[in-house]
Amino acid sequence: MTTVPTAQDAHTQDARARRATLNLPYTRVDDMFIDGAYVPARGTGRNPVTDPATGEVWGEVPDGSAEDVDAAVAAARRAFDAGPWPRLSPSERAAYLTRIADEIEARAETLALTNTRENGSPITETRGAAANAAGIFRYFATLAEYLEREDVRPFPFAPGQESVVRREPVGVCALIAPWNFPINLVVIKLAPALLAGCTVVIKPASPTPLSIRFIVDAVAAAGVPAGVVNLVTGSGRMGDLLVKHPGVDKVAFTGSTPVGRRIAAACGELLRPVTLELGGKSSAIVLPDADLDAMAKVLIRSSMRNTGQTCYISTRILAPASRYEEVVEMARSVIAAAPQGDPLDPSTVFGPSATKAQFGTVMGYVESGLAEGARATAGGRAASFAPETGLEGGFFVEPTVFADVTPSMRVAREEIFGPVLTILKYDDSAPGGGVDEAVALANNTEFGLGGLVFSSDPEAALAVADRVDTGSIGINFFASNHSAPFGGRHDSGLGTEYGIEGLGAYLTYKSIHRKAG
Ligand code: NAP
Numbered sequence: 001m002t003t004v005p006t007a008q009d010a011h012t013q014d015a016r017a018r019r020a021t022l023n024l025p026y027t028r029v030d031d032m033f034i035d036g037a038y039v040p041a042r043g044t045g046r047n048p049v050t051d052p053a054t055g056e057v058w059g060e061v062p063d064g065s066a067e068d069v070d071a072a073v074a075a076a077r078r079a080f081d082a083g084p085w086p087r088l089s090p091s092e093r094a095a096y097l098t099r100i101a102d103e104i105e106a107r108a109e110t111l112a113l114t115n116t117r118e119n120g121s122p123i124t125e126t127r128g129a130a131a132n133a134a135g136i137f138r139y140f141a142t143l144a145e146y147l148e149r150e151d152v153r154p155f156p157f158a159p160g161q162e163s164v165v166r167r168e169p170v171g172v173c174a175l176i177a178p179w180n181f182p183i184n185l186v187v188i189k190l191a192p193a194l195l196a197g198c199t200v201v202i203k204p205a206s207p208t209p210l211s212i213r214f215i216v217d218a219v220a221a222a223g224v225p226a227g228v229v230n231l232v233t234g235s236g237r238m239g240d241l242l243v244k245h246p247g248v249d250k251v252a253f254t255g256s257t258p259v260g261r262r263i264a265a266a267c268g269e270l271l272r273p274v275t276l277e278l279g280g281k282s283s284a285i286v287l288p289d290a291d292l293d294a295m296a297k298v299l300i301r302s303s304m305r306n307t308g309q310t311c312y313i314s315t316r317i318l319a320p321a322s323r324y325e326e327v328v329e330m331a332r333s334v335i336a337a338a339p340q341g342d343p344l345d346p347s348t349v350f351g352p353s354a355t356k357a358q359f360g361t362v363m364g365y366v367e368s369g370l371a372e373g374a375r376a377t378a379g380g381r382a383a384s385f386a387p388e389t390g391l392e393g394g395f396f397v398e399p400t401v402f403a404d405v406t407p408s409m410r411v412a413r414e415e416i417f418g419p420v421l422t423i424l425k426y427d428d429s430a431p432g433g434g435v436d437e438a439v440a441l442a443n444n445t446e447f448g449l450g451g452l453v454f455s456s457d458p459e460a461a462l463a464v465a466d467r468v469d470t471g472s473i474g475i476n477f478f479a480s481n482h483s484a485p486f487g488g489r490h491d492s493g494l495g496t497e498y499g500i501e502g503l504g505a506y507l508t509y510k511s512i513h514r515k516a517g
């Protein structure tokens with residue numbers, strides 16, 4: 001038997017030596033950022049920080065208490081009710097946003113290392129996190145002009161009367177984030193909240209409590225007044241306390257659909273504004289004229305980004321029957337050639353799942369796919385590494401491509417949030433090239449977040465994109481645009497982030513009616 005060298009053979013897997021060279025410290029944190037300073041946590045509980053590539057605990061942070069939440073909300077409340085921040089002009093706040101962006105960029109490499117050690121995102125991914133966060137701050141700084149624009153509207157049918165429309169900050173905001181992109185998914189809330197004049201309390205996910213401190217450090221270094229930005233760490237219970245706290249005016253959440261539903265119910269009862277960015281199960285519709293070589297180049301970014309732990313990725317490929325095996329082979333060869341291993345290695349494409357629990361969830365889906373008759377053309381099992389690599393205790397699932405997937409299988413319907421691609425088939429010999437069936441398959445889900453259309457015909461692609469019932473969709477590539485709204489329909493969420501619409505989530509309006517002078 002001849003053995004074909006795989007991407008893994010050529011790929012450096014020596015995580016232990018790499019970590020020794022980088023001289024990464026054990027990180028013990030005892031404080032939280034409240035009212036402009038790091039202060040000792042009131043709660044005495046501790047949460048470990050685990051490197052998902054090795055399974056080793058490399059840090060610990062406070063598991064906060066209700067007293068910590070109260071202190072953080074009280075500080076944000078004072079800063080909003082009596083502090084300078086909401087009373088500055090939008091241009092003055094925008095100048096702070098620009099300084100925050102500079103300070104974040106100055107921390108890029110340490111931030112990337114910490115983020116990768118927390119959640120196993122490949123270092124090539126986390127090295128972009130600071131630049132992306134800075135870009136979001138810089139983008140929102142440009143919207144100061146929109147906030148300052150005088151807005152006077154005549155009454156349409158009553159001459160001589162007009163209304164002055166004020167755009168005011170909504171108040172104290174609770175920002176609750178998941179672990180998959182622990183920087184970006186806070187910053188996309190923080191930047192518009194700060195520009196609007198709000199004050200905030202941030203609650204990161206338990207597995208990723210440390211990298212967000214670099215953003216808080218940048219805010220402090222930029223000279224943002226005390227109490228405007230506060231950070232508490234701890235379990236989901238702290239998120240629940242924040243959501244229901246009488247001192248909080250608005251909740252912004254990114255995370256799972258079940259937790260989002262609970263938060264929406266609590267906010268409904270309180271009549272508290274809430275934005276929810278939740279789960280997804282998006283589809284890539286491959287039209288028969290698609291350029292599969294071009295698709296191969298963007299496949300991982302658009303369908304498996306961050307080891308499949310990205311909310312909007314199109315993990316369901318809908319392939320035309322006439323080219324089904326060609327699509328399956330393209331996906332198999334792309335995925336099989338992508339190195340999996342130490343996320344601190346810049347040549348790594350696939351890392352581990354971010355937590356042991358997520359590893360278990362993903363493996364459960366892999367097993368359900370196999371049990372329901374899907375054909376694994378790549379992966380289909382946990383990845384194992386030899387003890388000398390240092391990765392033997394990591395939470396690795398082999399990147400998996402499932403062919404022969406039917407719409408009723410669990411792997412076709414539920415969000416997996418791991419490196420698992422499913423390929424379904426539509427009949428392109430039907431009238432209209434089977435587009436109706438492909439669109440129906442894409443829309444046959446409770447979710448409505450992202451999607452893709454692959455085609456060489458821009459008009460045909462746009463026509464299909466218009467029929468897909470999601471908040472965003474890409475043609476031949478997918479990326480989020482800071483200036484265009486991003487949000488989910490149906491079980492994927494409520495409201496939008498990014499763009500002027502995303503800024504609107506942190507504003508409340510007041511119309512002052514008067515006789516025109
Ligand atoms: P999660 O379990 O819903 O947790 C998200 C955050 O909520 C964490 O900070 C969590 O704290 C906190 N939390 C847990 N229970 C809470 C409660 N009862 N009240 C208030 N807060 C609570 O989600 P995850 O597992 O971290 O992240 C994965 C999910 O995020 C996936 O479903 C993914 O699709 C979704 N996501 C969506 C987007 C988007 O923009 N649409 C982007 C990225 C990810 P603990 O960590 O301490 O439990």
Ligand code: MG
């Ligand atoms: Mg969770």
